[in-house]
Amino acid sequence: MLNHDQLRQRLYRQAEELVPVLRERAAEAERLGRLPDQTLNDFQQEGFFRILQPARWGGYELEPNDFFRVQMTLAEGCMSSAWVLGVIAIHNWQLALFDDRAARDVWGEDSSVLISSSYMPVGKVERTEGGFILSGRWGFSSGCKHCDWVFLGALVPALEPGRAPDYRTFLVPRKDYQILDNWNVMGLEATGSHDILVERVFVPEYRTHRAMDGFMQDSPGNAVNDAPLYRLPFGQIFVRAVSSSAIGALQGAVEQFIAHNRARVGVNDGRKMVQDPAAQLALANAMVCVDDCRAVLLRNFDLMLQRAQEGAPLEMQERVKMRYDSSLVVQKCSTAVADLMFNSGASTIFREHGINRAFRDIHTGRAHVANHPAKYAWNLGGVAMGQDSNDFFL
Known part of the structure; x- marks a missing residue:
């Protein structure tokens, strides 16, 4: 049996191997309006839905950072697929918060x-x-x-x-x-x-x-589920399920931008794209955006899990700040992917282009209520100046 370190490394490797597969299936997934059966089967077979599921129900009980690393990696190939995984797999964590009779109703005969x-x-x-x-x-x-x-x-x-x-x-x-x-x-x-x-x-x-x-x-x-994992605030877990796939989708767009533009020459002026300052700036900003968003996510969950292990609750201002951090992700990624698209030439206006798909997916993800930063910014500013929080989905 694999220990936790071996298991998480296997999961990371399997997610990386699926990236080109998901990219190849993305057009079919759009046509179907759902995940292809083989993608769902792959996620089940590789155990991705079980990362945060209780061990007593066949889960792995790993850490949130393990799960979100997998989600972000898969999103490099298909943000829709990673989004579905993120939302549904988080439910396997939330069910552990219910009275145990609920888990028996759902998983009593089949823990998948x-x-x-x-x-x-x-x-x-x-x-x-x-x-x-x-x-x-x-x-x-x-x-x-x-x-x-x-x-x-x-x-x-x-x-x-x-x-x-x-x-x-x-x-x-x-x-x-x-x-x-x-x-x-x-x-x-x-x-x-x-x-x-x-x-x-x-x-x-x-x-x-x-x-x-x-x-x-x-x-x-x-x-019955007494691991520190199940003492984390539900609000902090769920909002990351609907923002973190944008980080992976932007990373996928970065890779496709490099591949698309490395040898491209402008048809109107004959200029090499690698020498275009606007393209260089767009790429640099997108790369930094991915790194910044990923670092904040991992840092915040490290702190949350540390506090849960110590039995020390997060302070209200810490929760409010983490909530605002999550809401900013898709806004930042949407700006970065737009710059990539508009500095890649006219071919990216076609729907089948990978950067076009990332542009559409990230901007659609921004429509989720959890990804509107303004009210979370107001709440953070108010709490920092002594007001009570107006949000308890934290």
Whole structure:
């Protein structure tokens, strides 16, 4: 049996070997509007979904940095594929925070079963004996056609008048929801992020997870999943699942920019692109952007895990700063990839060009609510000057 160091090295190597394969499959994935079956099979076979899954359910219980290194590497070949992996594999971590009965429901017969999500708090909730009645329509459930369960967000009305509602994640089986096929977008086409429809289904109490428990790093699942990994704040884990693939996609665009322009000569002026200051600047900035974004990600998770191992909570300003760090990633990458595209000549306007695909995918990823930096910047500035945080998805 491999130890953790051997396992993580094997995972890194397997991810690197899949990069050219995913790049070759990218056009097919876009056409299908989902991951090709072989890509999903590859991810399952290589154990990528199990990186953060509890060992008691066949997982590896490695560290977040191990997972995000794999995700970023895969994104060099296909950001859509890496995005789906990021979102779905994080759910295998979040399920460990639920009451253990929920994990038994999902993985009791097959520990490879996958969960999609939509955390937008649009569900309508009624209390009933033993749980809740849930209804609603949720958007943007990435990879939902590959999954047999879904996490859905909703606000549970307070029991006492005047108290704030309780945000929870509800775990719902495939038989209790419909997938509404409506994913027709400019980028990340292969994520298949369709809508989910639920009409008055019963969800037992134990199949819900309170956001406040995740924020306090003290969830029901910690009774059996007691590794420091499962004491990390849920908000910090999830937001990186929808930003980190942009780092890998930009790295892939950097490599394709070099290959495309190394010997290219401008057809209008006969100038070699390697001597074009604008192209040199665009490439240099993109390379530094990748390095900066990756370094901040790894640094932040090193600190989070260190605190969890010590049993010392993160300070509020540290959480708010890390949240802002994550929100900046896709904005930075979108600027860098745009400069690469516009300094690569007219051939990059064709959809099949790798830099064009990276441009579309990264800009589409920026539309995710977690990747809008302004409100997280305001919160960081306010907290630094003594105000209370207005965000608890931290």
